[in-house]
Amino acid sequence: MAMVLDAFASYPQSMLTKMAAEEVHLLLGVSVEIDKMGDKLKDLKNFLADADRRNITDKSVQERVGLLKRAMYDATNILDLCQLKAMGRGASSVDAGCFNPLLFCIQNPFHAHDIGSRIERLNKRLDSIKDRSAAFGFINLGSYEVRGRNIHALRPGNSSRETSGELNRSGVVGEKMEEDTRALVEILPTEKEGYNKIMVVAIVGVGGIGKTTLAKKVFNDEAINVKFDKVTWLSVNQYFDKIELLKTAITLAGGDQHSENALAVLQPALTTALTGKKLLLVMDDVWNHIAWGDVFETTLAYALAQGSRILVTTRDERVARVVSSEKDGHEIDILKDIWLQIVAKCGGLPLAVKVMGGLLCQKNRERRDWEMVMNDSIWSVSKMPEELNYAIYISYEELPPSIKQCFLYYSLLPKNAVFLKSCIIGMWISKGFLHETSDDWEQLGSKYYNELILRNLIQPDIDYVDQIFCTMHDVVRAFAQFVAKDEALAAHSGQTGIISKLSGRKFVRLSLESELSESHELDWSSLHAQKTLRTFISVGHTNMKPCDSLVYFPCLRTLHTDSTNVVLLVKSLDELKHLRYLSVERSDISSLPDNIGNMKFLQYISLEGCKQFVKVPHSIVKLGNLRCLIFHETCINWIPRGFCALSNLRTLRGFPALVDGDWCSLEELGPLSQLRPLGLNVLENVSAAATSSAAKARLGEKVHLTYLTLSCSSRLGDDGLITEGEGVSEEEHRHIEEVFEIVGYFGQRLTRWMSSTSASCLKSLRILMMQDLVCCTQMPDGLSQLPCLQFIQIIRAPSIKRVGPEFLHPYHHHNYHPSPAAVACPRLHEMVLGGLVEWQEWEWEEQMQAFPVLEELGLGNCKLRRLPPGLASSARALKKLTVQCIQQISDLENFGSVVDLAVDKNTDLERITNLPKLQKLVIVMCPKLKVLEGVRALQRLVLEDYDMETLPEYMRGINPRYLHLDCSLSGPEWDKFSHIEHVKAYADDGENLRKWYVLYTRDPYNLETN
Incomplete structure (x- = not known):
């Protein structure tokens, strides 16, 4: 263990x-x-x-x-x-x-x-x-035999063996092998209602049991070969190379050979080779889900015909669960009794049940494995400290050791502050938690972070895209802080007894949170005794004097502070010889020490939001270990020449495009080939004369690039006469695999690489965010072609008045008529369109099919009169709809799948009808709403309007279980809501919006009011 x-x-x-x-x-x-x-x-x-x-x-x-x-x-x-x-x-x-x-x-x-x-x-x-x-009497526990399954442990055996589909029949024996072969040959070609377009079947077992042999028998069966247009065998292995695997697949599919070594080029080539074909693909010896999820899943889903099948052989049931499309209901039923006993042990705490669910999802679906959890000795420990929840304890014990320390460290972060995923991973790196042989520590950190999410030990915040911010439940936090209590302290600087704790003990990690308005006893001098500190996190105000210094913390490796007066400490920064991580976000510093180049171990520097920071010290180019540098929202006006020496950089955000004669700062990016996230600012400085210098940034050669932000200084309100400010070409974007963000673009049309004819360069893009498109008059017409796109956000585009059919089918203006099978935005899960203040019309042709998996849609601050009927009929997976500040819209109807609807300040909205699955409805300041019908599943209604004098009549025709009412004091009438099971009603009195209240429960009857 x-x-x-x-x-x-x-x-x-x-x-x-x-x-x-x-x-x-x-x-x-x-x-x-x-x-x-x-x-x-x-x-x-x-x-x-x-x-x-x-x-x-x-x-x-x-x-x-x-x-x-x-x-x-x-x-x-x-x-x-x-x-x-x-x-x-x-x-x-x-x-x-x-x-x-x-x-x-x-x-x-x-x-x-x-x-x-x-x-x-x-x-x-x-x-x-x-x-x-x-x-x-410590026991050697089996050389650390892991109680759970170490997700990164290397398994024994030949992990680099290569197989082919050729079958040596002389070595195939056994009735069970023949029986299993017949079953697969029968199952794989079968078409049934409700089956996915592509079904994935997995063969799971230990090494040497015959998985590959079984797959070969199926692969070579004549009955199988006549049922598919193409039958292909891929040997994957543990140490596969994504590029070589794709090239092999293209060759086997009969596609053209490619010299390119980029996923964004090869995946479309595979799509072209397989489009419309019914394929059986055997993926042999798959060790993790990346080969399927990152390389083939989206590409094949976009290309293959109905009835295609993927057959996977693997030793790891977790891989099988991830890639397989079908669940075995009987398998789950036989475990139900164990699950119910585990739930009973959780003592009725929903969080504990959730954590246990996250743990069991990592287990094999076998009674033995689940019974080990149910019978774990931890359940029977007596006199357990109050901070230790049994379920969380068991889940913690099951974590791989490297993830345990990451989990404990996460609990140190102040609960009321926002620490993004990249920031947390940077801290883990600085602490040496990610020290495997691979140099891609950020990717390893991302795996650990995602593992904590899967185990429900941290919870993604739904207000942040792509799970970049998570919260930790108080019960989980209390457990982790208790486990780490001997060397870590997380506290509020105003809490009682904090000084005695700091004076009586030496800590290794210290986290303090405070507010400027608080009067508290803690000042910087109270920390001087903590000479063993290796991590110091300070959020909020800290009392400091001009003589205060960092010299008292010679062992510090991680320093994060956003205190406004941290400028007093800058002069002593260079005393921290061991420092790896430095974040002084949103502080008042204007510079870093000139000799910062002597801090050789620095890996992470964030100056985000330091508005007074203007100049980067020249010696920064000596920091050869630097992996992350963030200038976002600073006023930097000088970049040292020689910046290109920072060849180890993985993350660079807020880098300014500065021009000095024939030199452009973008030239310094050329040799930085390891960049993943990259953000470029003030691109309006890159005029036509400087475009050749910008090309020297060589973005097109950065094969690891996953996140690109292009920002111009916002000109919102200007006439914006520039019509086509390219700045960076189509070729420069072809490797972006994750996120693309555009801020402050001032051309009348988006650049050519966003058009339908060039969108192929963004085939792997998952997230697109555009903001402050001051002069753009039309939506980009290439979005619907992006097969991996999952999230779109367009905020503040005041010149767009009309969204036409070309938004979803870009060849519409070339007399192109889409077939009924053509689907736009096939993977899009969430779309937000806000601040298009002149947008009046959304055209949608009847035959258009789009948004098949769209789950969340937000529309706001525009002049739309209605939503197109095609939207409601096409977006059949839509669960959450938000409509805010659309003054002219009069009705919302026929969204058959929506379960959560929020309407806010839509002054002309009169009707909400035919939303049969709607469970939660929030209505804020919609005074003309008179009709609320066809909402038979409604469970919760929130109604807020401090100007209404009486409750709306539609209240009589609905029957939610819960009503939350915020209104004026003269508002509520008893007979309109007495039939509702639970009611919370509040009325304002000047500044106090909830001074008066009514709390009512129908059965058993209870009424409380003041």
């Missing part, structure tokens, strides 16, 4: 491995002591798992674990110091690995001796810890 301590000990070990590769310790003359350290860490691992589990409830073990952790922290500090001193000798090189340790050792014998002495003392501490721990 691998635990947090296992992952914790792995970090210094990974540092040792890196140093060994660079021969640092050997050339510094400390190789013997460092080798001893590595051996001792391995020895200690024998009892880490048992110690970690007992650490939560056994106070005697907690002290021993604390000693071990402090030793580990000291180890990483020493190893950092070793690298820093060596790098100092190679200051002429940006690359941290380019130095001469031998020369350094000769010139600095005292330092080599000092390093050796420190490591020798640490080794003695580790020996002492090991000897004293023997008294606790």
